[in-house]
Amino acid sequence: MNKIAKIFETLEYGPAPESAQPALDWIKAHDGVFGHFINGAWTKPGKTFSSDNPATGESLAQVSDGSAEDVDKAVKAARAAFKSWSALSGYERAKYLYAIARLVQKHSRLFAVLESLDNGKPIRESRDIDIPLVARHFYHHAGWAQHRDREFPGAVPYGVCGQIIPWNFPLLMLAWKIAPALAAGNTVVLKPAEFTSLTALLFAEICEKAGLPKGVVNIVTGFGETGQAIVAHPDIDKIAFTGSTDVGKAIRAATAGTGKGLSLELGGKSPYIVFEDADIDSAIEGLVDAIWFNQGQVCCAGSRLLVQESIEERFIRKLKLRMSKLRVGDPLDKAIDIGALVAPVQVERVRELMQRGVEEGGSVYEPDIDLPAGGCFLKPALITDVSPANTVVAEEIFGPVLVAMSFRTPEEAVALANNTRYGLAATIWSENINLALDIAPKIKAGVVWINGTNNFDAAVGFGGYKESGFGREGGKEGMGVYLKPAWEKDLKPAPAAKASPAKPANPLDASQGIDQTAKMYIGGKQARPDSGYSRPVFGPAGNLVGEAGEGNRKDIRNAVEAARAALGWGTSSAHNRAQILYFLAENLQYRRAEFAARIKEQTGEKGEAEVDAAIERLFAFAGWADKYDGAVHNPPLRAIAAAMVEPIGVLAILAPQARPLLGSVALLAPALAMGNPVVLVPSEKSPLSMTDFYQVLETSDVPSGVVNIVTGDSAVLAKTLAEHDGIDAIWCVGDAATSTMVEKASVGNLKQTWTSRGLNYDLSDTEKFDGDYFLRRATQVKNVWVPYGA
Ligand code: NAI
Ligand code: MG
Numbered sequence: 001m002n003k004i005a006k007i008f009e010t011l012e013y014g015p016a017p018e019s020a021q022p023a024l025d026w027i028k029a030h031d032g033v034f035g036h037f038i039n040g041a042w043t044k045p046g047k048t049f050s051s052d053n054p055a056t057g058e059s060l061a062q063v064s065d066g067s068a069e070d071v072d073k074a075v076k077a078a079r080a081a082f083k084s085w086s087a088l089s090g091y092e093r094a095k096y097l098y099a100i101a102r103l104v105q106k107h108s109r110l111f112a113v114l115e116s117l118d119n120g121k122p123i124r125e126s127r128d129i130d131i132p133l134v135a136r137h138f139y140h141h142a143g144w145a146q147h148r149d150r151e152f153p154g155a156v157p158y159g160v161c162g163q164i165i166p167w168n169f170p171l172l173m174l175a176w177k178i179a180p181a182l183a184a185g186n187t188v189v190l191k192p193a194e195f196t197s198l199t200a201l202l203f204a205e206i207c208e209k210a211g212l213p214k215g216v217v218n219i220v221t222g223f224g225e226t227g228q229a230i231v232a233h234p235d236i237d238k239i240a241f242t243g244s245t246d247v248g249k250a251i252r253a254a255t256a257g258t259g260k261g262l263s264l265e266l267g268g269k270s271p272y273i274v275f276e277d278a279d280i281d282s283a284i285e286g287l288v289d290a291i292w293f294n295q296g297q298v299c300c301a302g303s304r305l306l307v308q309e310s311i312e313e314r315f316i317r318k319l320k321l322r323m324s325k326l327r328v329g330d331p332l333d334k335a336i337d338i339g340a341l342v343a344p345v346q347v348e349r350v351r352e353l354m355q356r357g358v359e360e361g362g363s364v365y366e367p368d369i370d371l372p373a374g375g376c377f378l379k380p381a382l383i384t385d386v387s388p389a390n391t392v393v394a395e396e397i398f399g400p401v402l403v404a405m406s407f408r409t410p411e412e413a414v415a416l417a418n419n420t421r422y423g424l425a426a427t428i429w430s431e432n433i434n435l436a437l438d439i440a441p442k443i444k445a446g447v448v449w450i451n452g453t454n455n456f457d458a459a460v461g462f463g464g465y466k467e468s469g470f471g472r473e474g475g476k477e478g479m480g481v482y483l484k485p486a487w488e489k490d491l492k493p494a495p496a497a498k499a500s501p502a503k504p505a506n507p508l509d510a511s512q513g514i515d516q517t518a519k520m521y522i523g524g525k526q527a528r529p530d531s532g533y534s535r536p537v538f539g540p541a542g543n544l545v546g547e548a549g550e551g552n553r554k555d556i557r558n559a560v561e562a563a564r565a566a567l568g569w570g571t572s573s574a575h576n577r578a579q580i581l582y583f584l585a586e587n588l589q590y591r592r593a594e595f596a597a598r599i600k601e602q603t604g605e606k607g608e609a610e611v612d613a614a615i616e617r618l619f620a621f622a623g624w625a626d627k628y629d630g631a632v633h634n635p636p637l638r639a640i641a642a643a644m645v646e647p648i649g650v651l652a653i654l655a656p657q658a659r660p661l662l663g664s665v666a667l668l669a670p671a672l673a674m675g676n677p678v679v680l681v682p683s684e685k686s687p688l689s690m691t692d693f694y695q696v697l698e699t700s701d702v703p704s705g706v707v708n709i710v711t712g713d714s715a716v717l718a719k720t721l722a723e724h725d726g727i728d729a730i731w732c733v734g735d736a737a738t739s740t741m742v743e744k745a746s747v748g749n750l751k752q753t754w755t756s757r758g759l760n761y762d763l764s765d766t767e768k769f770d771g772d773y774f775l776r777r778a779t780q781v782k783n784v785w786v787p788y789g790a
Helices: 003-010 021-029 068-087 090-106 108-119 123-151 170-184 198-209 224-232 245-255 280-291 309-323 344-359 410-418 433-442 475-480 486-490 553-565 567-571 574-590 592-603 608-625 662-673 688-698 714-723 736-745 772-777
Strands: 048-052 059-064 155-157 160-164 187-191 217-219 238-242 261-265 271-274 304-308 363-365 381-384 401-407 425-429 447-450 483-485 520-522 525-527 534-538 544-549 631-633 639-647 651-654 678-681 707-709 729-732 752-755 779-787
Touching (some): 021 108, 068 160, 068 187, 090 123, 090 170, 090 198, 108 198, 170 198, 170 238, 224 245, 245 736, 271 280, 280 309, 304 410, 401 410, 433 447, 520 553, 520 688, 553 567, 553 678, 553 707, 574 608, 574 688, 608 662, 662 678, 662 688, 688 707, 714 736, 736 752
Parallel strands (some): 187 217, 271 304, 271 425, 304 401
Antiparallel strands (some): 520 525
16 A cells, blocks of 8 residues: 555654744854843843753743842843833833734744744644734733723833743743733733743743833743742832742732732643533544643643533543543644643652542553654643542643542532632533523632633633632733722821720729620621620820720631621622622611710711711612623634622721721722621720621621621720631721731732731722722622524
8 A cells, every 4th residue: 555545544643843944043143141121231141041942842942040139130120111111101011012923923924833833732722822912912901002001090000020920831921911011011020931032032032022111021030939029120120920820829919018918820720621512523632622731731721621410421431432532742743732841850759649649549540652762742631530629620630631520410519619718710512501501600710611711812810719819811800900099109107006005904994984895796697796895995185985896716717607608798689789789888877976975985086077978988888789790802812701790708908997887888888899807896986886887787688797897996906816727808998007018918828918018098088999999809700602693
């Protein structure tokens, strides 16, 4: 048989190699060694390290190991460039972003080949997915640059942004960071991952070609230490990080108290849910893209298969058959499905985790397929016979390894899907659109794909819930993390609180003439403090005006438990929440005189104006409850992406000392309007306005557990709340030390924080605070992708 006839017979793939030569020529033109790109010029290479091709183990080039001095130079350049860059018109910035997009497109093949060489990903992916998305990202953000002021009135860029990216999508992650930062008017210092620096360096040349003003984009290469130097640099205003959850947490801790902006896009263990009525063949193809795309080194990889029990056996059988057809090989071969992992250390990490899986009782299936000799190649793998507590089910493997479990009912699918500390993405397969759209909002993840997977677009925000991080990349919300209100830079330190009169030496003396201690309010009931102690509340002249409970860890625990039981508040209708907020306003109005008198008693100030302001604020957020909502995006696919605004979860609030009523209500109202149950610590000095508020809550149909109030020492309770894993977000009005402590202690479950850092946030200012300032912080956006077309 001749060769062609034989190929017809066997339908064997022949090699379809892409030439590496243009990329190698580019490296050669730089003599195979690179400095950093700082202030529009290349530094002389200092200490260097090798960037390798993981498919062969060969060195591709030497790149410089950035020192703290290099980082400092880059920050100085970015700082110097910021003034003129941020002063350009939106149209001028747009033209630069457009020029970058055009140049990326023009050199797209070179970028794709270089990316596949340095990272090991199949050329089919770098050519058809990574690089086109990079160009799309710059095009999209050219528009945001131009329309920034119209769409984000009163907002200004942070200044200098430090950006640290991983190796799995080197150029795409660069684009996700640099495009919005520049569009917003920031300048950047970016560090690529140590395994994959080369496309970032080629990108630096694109910036030169685009005539980007020097210092606007600076690229410093290096390892984790270089990243640490960026995080620690005092003149960086915002840090954006994508990478492992461990490093993300270290960065959260390192930036605590610095006032730096922070967005984190971290790991995942995303569920891939297949219902019995799914189009099974499509779901299998989707699964290939979910877990074997980029060798499984994808933060949002569908790495946890949850398949309905009734179809489990058939599905797994088909899956194994499909796995046996996957082709692992030379990343530059255009007919390859799976390329090389990024580095030997990653192969080791994946093997170790698989070994753990086996030790814990899992069964590993690997198809009988060929692997190239040498290089960082692994077969696609499936682990079955696992349960939720197994390491391979709980931990991100970041390799071509799928774990599979089954479920019986939709409720069980949701419970399993959410049984993870992560919350980046999820996939749902079902031909029943009602079922799919019922499940999507119930899954705690930033992106949900229905009957599809791993779709990305610049217009659609991407980012996580829970320990997958916070902040979004792409879309309007992605622009939002690179902008802040202009007035924030003018905030002055808050006036020092007047010291409370000393406690009487004998605790018994405190209660003279007071026969009632205000209790806590937990789960819709008044509760005695667990400590059995109360604290005196003094008026302006040092006179005793009442007593409040001394809250402790146990009271907080009970309050959090009650709040978690009330999470259904977030799925009650927005109209319903609006009605309840209006009702609160109305009932407070009835008691205006009483609340005014209480304010006067505690602060000496005439209370009417504060009560009126609190009523107005409740009205304002009642009005917002059914208006601050999402959008529908039209990505360039046959799909819509519904950007749903969802509550974050249980929100802890530490209210300011001043304005005992309005200070609490100003924070409570937006949190409640958006559907977050709250644990509130009212003013430590003057808690009685909020303990009186219990009765308003009770007469206003607020479901039990939606508002929980614990009185006591703010700083002590702040620490307990910040450390509590049942709290999803925390807002703290407090001094610099308390704010720093709250940010640091939030690391455990990566709760989202807002702190006043001892600055004078005047919550009575309606212009600043009855709009989206707190609404944005009370919500997170989930994008649900829904394909259409028959
Ligand atoms: P990594 O999180 O250490 O690296 C990401 C980036 O952060 C790199 O640029 C690195 O140089 C930098 N970096 C490292 N330590 C730093 C520090 N202390 N301060 C500032 N920057 C620092 O990830 P690594 O070690 O490459 O991979 C380890 C595991 O992390 C993977 O197996 C995977 O499970 C996970 N990972 C997850 C990613 C995701 O997108 N979800 C991306 C990369 C890794
Ligand atoms: Mg490499």
